[in-house]
Amino acid sequence: RTLMPQSEVEPDNAECHPHRGSGVWRWRSCLRSPTRCLKRAKSCICHMCGAHLNRLHSCLYCVFFGCFTKKHIHEHAKSKxxxxxxxxxxxxIYCFVCQDYIYDKDMEQIAKEEQRKAWKMQGLRGLINLGNTCFMNCIVQALTHTPLLRDFFLSDRHKCEMQSDSCLVCEMSQLFQEFYSGHRSPHIPFRLLHLVWTHARHLAGYEQQDAHEFLIAALDVLHRHCKGDDNSKMTNNPNHCNCIIDQIFTGGLQSDVTCQVCHGVSTTIDPFCDISLDLPGSSMPFWPLSPGGDGNVVNGESHLSGSTTLxxxxxxxTRPEHLGSSAKIKCGGCHSYQESTKQLTMKKLPIVACFHLKRFEHSAKLRRKITTYVSFPLELDMTPFMASSKESRMNGQYQQPLDTLNNDNKYSLFAVVNHQGTLESGHYTSFIRQHRDQWFKCDDAVITKATIKDVLDSEGYLLFYHKQFLEYE
Incomplete structure (x- = not known):
């Protein structure tokens, strides 16, 4: 193809349509969306040396001419x-990736590849730190990459009964639109920060805050502001809501208290949106690791000598805990106060399971950060910790259940929040999974490619797992 003569170049206010014109203008408009071209080349000379020879090439992404012989067009391609x-x-048409000329029949495939690459980058956007707001930014990254939450907000299913400028769900809807708009420049979440300060006043101010505390507060406010949606109508149970937040993040925790005299069991089930786990090195006595055997193969985690796994x-x-003589309860069978044991198990699993590793210890005598490394898997099977699997555990020791084909309790890791630094001075970052096997590190406004090893080697503070299989009504 040849460049259009100067007399045929369309005026500056002409619309660049993918099926109008010929030559370089047609190719440029095919590779880009059919928007108005704001610039036109005035003369065909190299923009670096001013020459009109040396095998002049024109960039197909912007208005730029460069010498091929002197590699001025190469420098432009590399920098831009x-x-x-x-x-x-x-x-x-020359491709600087494969360093060869291509034919017309290859252009359609190239355009599809460019479109596919752009689609894969959808949702990747940095967030400006507004002053010690990294605790908020890392949680926002995790929430915007939660699949079902993303689908809800991008489908415009929220029906607000509040003023739009005070509804956190409306702001999150706008935030999702910003993230998946295709813009690459970092977003400034000032409206979100203002609403967080308004509805969770304990997080107001520019002091350092806890990312886990922000997550709990954000989910609580979102839950309260979702009440206008059709699927959030309260059921007969006043403690249960069917809003999108509860559907995704809320599970049921079963507590069994067993009398040591009559062995009667009192069972209660409470909702939970995260599970806080004690770590070795804390002031709380930690359950010693089993010396070998079954503990080394659960969930496929690498269990080195002396290491701790999720x-x-x-x-x-989920082990039975003896409450002791100082915490006697009144047994319904004995009708008197007796010693008992308490055991927690999972009655109902949420779609997204969030595990909070308790790295910050606060007590009357001690305030510190626990840096114990805890390995966590890419895929997690929660079957051993279900109430239905309780009989397969004896004295806190896990035994492989007979049913190993139950996929309802299997999860995949999709986000990890990390904390670097000390209790007094630290910084939050996050890893998020994009399209199954691609991971990215989000450090406020900066997003960089990460490897699976980077993710699994990180210290880990909040671990987000998503169910691999979902049931639909």
Whole structure:
């Protein structure tokens, strides 16, 4: 193809349509969306040396001419990442990625690849730190990459009964639109910060805050502001709501208190939106790791000598605990106060399971951060910690259940929040999963590619897992 003569160049206010014109203008408009071209080339000379020879090439992404012989067009392609240019003498299109000329039949495939790459980057957007607001930014990144929450907000299903400038759900809807708009510049979440200060006053101010505390506060406010939606109508149970927040994040925790005299069991089920796990090194006595055998293979975690895994923390969380003589309860069978044991198990699992590793210890005598490394898997099976699997555990020791094909309790990791630094001075970052196997590190306004090893080697503060299989009514 050849460049259009100067007399045929469309005026500055002409619309660049993908099926109008010919030559470089047609190719440029095919590779970009059919929007108005604000600039037109006044002359065909190299923008670096001013020459009109040396195999002049034109960039197909912007108005730029450069010498191919002197590699001025190469420098432009490298600095701007504009990987296609057209030879103005012979009309061939050159790809700087494969370093070769391509034919017309390849252009459709190239355009599809460019579109596919742009689609994969959807939702990746940095957030400006407004002054010690990294605790908010990392949680926002995790929430915006929660699949069902993303689908809800992008489908405009929220029906607000509040003033839009005071509704956190409306602001989150706008935030999702910003994240998936295709814009790459960092977003400034000043409205979100203002609403958080308004509805969770304990988080107001520019002091350092806890990311876990912000997550709990944000989910609570979102839950309260979702009451106008059709699917949030209260059921016969006043403690249960069917809003999108509860559907995704709320599970049921079963507590069994067993009398040590008559062995009667008192059972209660309470809602939970996260599970806080004690770590070795805290002032709380930690359940010693089993010396070998079953503990080394649960959930496929690497269990080095002396190391701690997420499964260890969950086994400790669900083990029977003797309450002691100082915490006697009144037994319904004995009709008197007796010693008892208490055991927690999962009655109902949420779609998104959030595990909070208790790294910050606050007591009357001690305030510190626990830096114990805890390994966590990419895929997690919660079957051993279900109430239905209680009979397969004896004295806190896990035994492999007979039913290993139950997929309802299997999860995949999709976000990790980390804390670097000390209790007094620290910084929050997050890893998020994009399209199954791609991971990115979000550090406020900066987003960089990450490897699975980077994710699994991180210290871990909040771990977000999503169910692999969902049931629909």
């Amino acid at each position: 990442r504009h990987n296609l240019a057209i030879d103005l003498l012979y009309g061939g 499964t260890d923390c969950l086994r400790r969380f």
